[in-house]
Amino acid sequence: MLKKVPTTVKDEQLIKMRRNQMVKGAVNLFKQKGFHKTTTREIAKASGFSIGTLYEYIRTKEDVLFLVCDYIYEHVKERMESAIDTNKRSIASLYDAVTSYLQLMDDMQDEVIVMYQEVKSLPKEAQEYVLQKEKDMVLMLEKVIQNSLPYEIPAQDVKLVANNIFVQGQMWGFRRWILQKDFSIQQYIERQLHFLFQSLNIEQEQAVQQDIQ
Amino acid sequence: MLKKVPTTVKDEQLIKMRRNQMVKGAVNLFKQKGFHKTTTREIAKASGFSIGTLYEYIRTKEDVLFLVCDYIYEHVKERMESAIDTNKRSIASLYDAVTSYLQLMDDMQDEVIVMYQEVKSLPKEAQEYVLQKEKDMVLMLEKVIQNSLPYEIPAQDVKLVANNIFVQGQMWGFRRWILQKDFSIQQYIERQLHFLFQSLNIEQEQAVQQDIQ
């Protein structure tokens, strides 16, 4: 499962730092012009070092994209994990999970858009690696759903609902020009929660109250 | 709203034919390798004519992408319009609309994926043109929802639900590797409808029965 991008440089500390610079710079560029229209020189410049130095930390341009995707997912996953307790057995935990997730998708709009528009440019192997991370995230949502509901529902339905939530998170960024004209993120979260709970036959008040306690 | 791609050729009939060949060939290529990794030569070859001829019918490579997007949307819209009556005032019409839409998204998976992964490669102007068509489609869904519901709901909620449905259609193609392992398209439609109606506080049986009548 480990997928390492080879380096010429040996100092692990330095690698981490430089790659952080890279990801930062690259995300910005990819956001604006997409992966293909972004030059390696531009990436280097945006990262604050020369083209030569860039290539001390990666092998190919695609490595940059991979690093970006990896970074984003790692970040997202981390935040999700610290925000969500997949084992708590109450509606409130679903409420919290969805709230945190959508909030996160708001915070990381740009990154997420970049990722979803460019994964297909990754080499097959890297694509699968990223896909796996995505699956992991959906799985987290599935677990929360399963554990929160006061009744049993078919595994298939759990999957569907989890995927729906997941995609609604992405949609907030992707369809920003349409949605963010009419909704603030708070409103968006509130209404999505409303329909979610409604569709699951749950009184939303329960969730909120449990949460407050 | 008109967005014309200029040509050297005069014969309108011929233009139509040639461009159809182009779109056919290009969609296939874009599907496999994406817009950027597809060369104009490949497009010409897949279209059945020479690179020189290709450039008699377009101005730039991006024109091909635009033509593809345009074609897809035209197709989708056409089928949606013939399948949906936005004015019928019953739950059944929402049921029908969602069913038709999801079915359509199943039929046109590849095309839709191509479109959504590559629009950002379009020049700004063209992007907006395509975006508008998308908006039109969501609007259709909004209308159906508004007219079908036996009660009033806030415009915002209508928008949200329409967008959710819209995205669930795209997700069927985008997340095929995950979803189509567990669902047939019929099952997918059925369960999505189930949760949709549940979230709208509507007995699904009503819809089905109305439909049969």
Add this chain to the structure above:
Amino acid sequence: MLKKVPTTVKDEQLIKMRRNQMVKGAVNLFKQKGFHKTTTREIAKASGFSIGTLYEYIRTKEDVLFLVCDYIYEHVKERMESAIDTNKRSIASLYDAVTSYLQLMDDMQDEVIVMYQEVKSLPKEAQEYVLQKEKDMVLMLEKVIQNSLPYEIPAQDVKLVANNIFVQGQMWGFRRWILQKDFSIQQYIERQLHFLFQSLNIEQEQAVQQDIQ
């Protein structure tokens, strides 16, 4: 045995012409600066067309080198074949063969030097292809030797003598700075023939006289 360099261009006539231009230009450059220090842009310019056009007729820079080697050997072989009758059974034919061969090596000094200094830069497969052609040439010499001698000599010795002659031809170009100070090509040929015949226990006069008849 066929080893074809792929092209984008279809017109066989044109390919031949352009490649001739290429080989001409490239040999000159390789002669001066060696393969590695010669730029593809320089090759293009020396060939009289643009870098883009160059790459319509080859796939990689190494292809140019291969084309050069191929051209040289084809040329050499052709001239050797037209000058030598491997079946004539007299000393004179050996005399003629060596004379023609050394004369040829004088004419094609530059080309031969280029070839021998750069074959190792060819990809393995191409290297073997060229090596084979070289073997063919040595084989020609072997045949002539075998058929000309009035007595039997061991196959091994035939090989050795053929190789010696072959290398003496190359040496005339390679060691030009040393040899061509002291010898004209006629003198060189005359003395090498002298020692060759001496080493084979043959009166040189026989050969010359037979030849005159």
Add this chain to the structure above:
Amino acid sequence: MLKKVPTTVKDEQLIKMRRNQMVKGAVNLFKQKGFHKTTTREIAKASGFSIGTLYEYIRTKEDVLFLVCDYIYEHVKERMESAIDTNKRSIASLYDAVTSYLQLMDDMQDEVIVMYQEVKSLPKEAQEYVLQKEKDMVLMLEKVIQNSLPYEIPAQDVKLVANNIFVQGQMWGFRRWILQKDFSIQQYIERQLHFLFQSLNIEQEQAVQQDIQ
């Protein structure tokens, strides 16, 4: 005639050691991939120190090649000188010289090949320096020939024969794939001596017997 490669380091002892390491490593690499395809980093690694250290002992990459060539010739010359007495006035000394020389060329095949394929990559000045050493060697052979022969022969012929022998030595390495299939080095030496003596009108037995005495 002195050609010094400048250094940052002062300690002569150290310089010698480090450069020995360098030559050792470099020869191996050049043998496998040629001078141009070998990187300075690879040379440094093969030498057992860092790229920074490498550049403490040389000024440019070409210096490494020069050092290699220099080393090889020094080695070859040394062995030749210890094996050959250019003043002994008997056929046996020619016999010995050729034998030693060809044996040496067998021992140092790789090095010799490297040298001859890469000298042209040396800067002009260095090329001449190496060429001179080569001339010295041929001169040694010339002297031996002159002194061994029981009769006078023209200076030109001496040169030619010396050059022939010299090139036959190189050919053993260069044409190894062809020759070493049919000959052991002993056989090769024996047959070349045979033809050499024959061409010089000398009974080989004389040489051998003289040698034994």
Add this chain to the structure above:
DNA sequence: TATGAATGAGCCTTCATTCAT
């Protein structure tokens, strides 16, 4: 109209060399 050879800007990548630590 159709063709396909020609063009060259521009991209990714390498690698010899330097220099601060």
Add this chain to the structure above:
DNA sequence: CATGAATGAAGGCTCATTCAT
């Protein structure tokens, strides 16, 4: 003295686009 991270000039190659036939 030794190290190795940083640099950027330069090279190989691609591909959208043009234009003469």
